[in-house]
Amino acid sequence: MTHQLTMTDVTFTYPGQNSPQLKNVTLSIKEGTFVAIMGGNGSGKSTLCKCLNGLIPHYYVGDYAGKTTVNGHDTTKVSVSELSKHVGYVYQDFENQLVSPRVLDDACFAPLHFGLSDFKRRGERALELMAISHLKDRYIWQLSGGQKHLLALSGILSLDPDIIIVDEPVSQLDPFHAEVIYKQLQALHQQGKTVIVIEHHASFVARYAEEVILMCEGEVLAHTPVREALENDALLSQAGVYPPEVTMMARAMHWHDQPLPLTIDEAESYFKPLLKQVEENKVEIAPEENNDVAVQLQGVSFHYQSLEKTTHQVFDQLDLTLYQGERVALIGNNGAGKSTLMKLLTGQMKPKAGQIEIFNEDISQQSPEQLAEYVTYIHQNPEHMFIDDSVEKDIGYFLKMRHVKDLDQRVARLLERFDLTSLKSRDARLLSGGQMRRTSLAIGEGMSPKLLLLDEPTATLDMAAKQHVKRLMQSQTGEEKTIVMATHDVSLVFDWASRVIVLNNGQIIFDGLPEQLVGDYHVLNKAGIILPEIVELSRRLKLPLMKNQQMFIDCLQREVM
Amino acid sequence: MDVVKTLTDKLSIEQVKIELLNTAYGYHHTFLQRLDPRTLFLWYLVFGVVPFFIHSTPVLIGLAAFLVVLTIMAKVSPLIIFILTLGLLTQGGSYLIVGLFFGGNVTAMLPLLKLTLKLSVISMASIVVFCSMSPEKLSDGLLKIGVPGQVSFSIGYAYRMLPTLVEEYHHIFLSYRLRGKKPAKKGLFYSRHLFYYIKLLIKSFYPLMLSVAKRSRTMVEALESKGSLYGFNHPKVKQLKLQHLTIKRRDVLFFSLSISYFIALIWLS
Structure with a gap:
């Protein structure tokens, strides 16, 4: 595997700001990895990604120093349009990224404007990849939020870039549609694409990503495999990120030395041996008397x-x-x-x-x-x-x-x-x-x-x-x-x-x-x-309904005693 | 006041949005929609401009009849027709009042009525043409006749944003209402309420501007990375984009028949 994306000592200050948004960032991402960038608001995650697709320094005229390469091209030397054949970027406000009224036209927009004569086929293929071919004759205002996100992804896939960057896919979507988006990203990753997501939700990161880049105040705190990052509580809290709920609970109890669970499946096998006997729990229901x-x-x-x-x-x-x-x-x-x-x-x-x-x-x-x-x-x-x-x-x-x-x-x-x-x-x-x-x-x-x-x-x-x-x-x-x-x-x-x-x-x-x-x-x-996660876990462990982490911890401690 | 109530029900912002989009995109497939945009441009050049220079009443009546038929064929939205008739009626009415006020009689009105007829012919021609072209078709047509790519793109984009903007405007208007206070007294003929609504309708534009400005940033960046700067005026892109435009038999037929009708009218009178 080769280093597909590299940043060497990149510092960037937005015009009109006193302190840099990115400070001496040095990192490299290998071809075909699924990377999650995590960090609190204003930690420079989006700025970092805008460096990768060339919007910085071509579009934002700030103070830029250092060197960024994409597939061996120096981003200062090639244009944004040229780079978009290598890197596709889906915005957080992806709705504004859709520029044509009709679905198929929007998917074809980029290849058409690059003068590729097979633009139509490319657009259709991209829609197929995202499993939204049936929508191709619709107008974009007829689509739901999840469908719009898939269309925004199709719009960049039509150029067949090797690297796909998605900015906070979950933030605008409900959990059900977020899951759909992640499934699609996973499929793209399996086809050998490099996928980079900016994500706050550790539970998605734990299930789908391979590596994590933690950012804090414009600096890269760590670039490690997922497990290492999500287990390192000190590092996470420095970056202002919450680990998955199941991980937090397992750490709060720390009963045995097995690795901490990151996903719900791991949590099930982590907690199960701790429970001695399982009694059938009945839910007590006391309907409130209220007549007003x-x-x-x-x-x-x-x-x-x-x-x-x-x-x-x-x-x-x-x-x-x-x-x-x-x-x-x-x-x-x-x-x-x-x-x-x-x-x-x-x-x-x-x-x-x-x-x-x-x-x-x-x-x-x-x-x-x-x-x-x-x-x-x-x-x-x-x-x-x-x-x-x-x-x-x-x-x-x-x-x-x-x-x-x-x-x-x-x-x-x-x-x-x-x-x-x-x-x-x-x-x-x-x-x-x-x-x-x-x-x-x-x-x-x-x-x-x-x-x-x-x-x-x-x-x-x-x-x-x-x-x-x-x-x-x-x-x-x-x-x-x-x-x-x-x-x-x-x-x-x-x-x-x-x-x-x-x-x-x-x-x-x-x-x-x-x-x-x-x-x-x-x-x-x-x-x-x-x-x-907590409710699902308590259901799988046949415990009474746990409404929050504290309840879960208290209950397990009682069970184990 | 039941009439006012039903009218306001019909004229909700939601309804206006639906009508606007239907006019723009025409979900029904009419004969006129299948014509090439260039045919429609040329046709409009004749029927939208020439009537200005025609003074014979029979010819104008003949043209008006022809355009009424076309308007029906184009399935123009009722809202547009309503606005058109309203405009024409109030215009005609005001002529009558002014004419009588200054001591004229009905004969003084005739030349003015002729002008109204002329204007209605031209407006109907415009409606027929623009209702029969989706924004995509219009922008492709413009691109073909040599208008720069940026302009033709803007037309398509404006329409793509239209429903979003109307919706956003509606939300802002409602936010004003949900936190505002309506005057307690209705006033003469609901005048206080009317004034309150009009004030809100105007005020709602300011927040809209601000949120549009915010949206446009992402859009411009997206356009940049989608290669539009490269592609808007590149001959290869233009050729790819316009390869579906062809003049067919129906274009020739439609144009020549309309023109011969026009000539026949002039010749007959």
């Missing part, structure tokens, strides 16, 4: 027109009652109707039939502005909520419109609580994912709602930001507030929710306690729910 109705839907139907002018039925005669003080998790695959249900509750959409009552008032005659007095919807994409030019003004908008007297103090308190004070005069759109999410939560909190609707509050966050949001959510559980959260993040569901509703094609296929969901294979399969 918060939301009541009766016979609600909703449909909308798609672009082809066909009617798409979302709900048909849906009945649902939510009680005050409940923490409801709404789960289900994309298109199941989670967001639609929430939008019906905010009044931005009106049901075509049936009745919705919120706190015993029929909302059909109420405008979204009126409902906003007690219902708050926090959008899946925080950017959609930013309507002013600073964090501070955005949080204060609702209060200002209502001429609240102590506006400044209340905004200051919110900024403090959500750890945004230092960012208050920045434009919210230019913040990092975690900061944007906190801003959107603060906006919601500022409206002091009785019913809070959260759409995917932890999507697109790195692990550290996710933990932060989780803590904020835990502290949100007031007595009276009813919270409904749509999410793909099932670990959050088990940790937080008091009631789980699974939607599938607009129908409620499960409604009950989180504990009851674990055993319901039928529902799990139908809704494409992937259980969190």
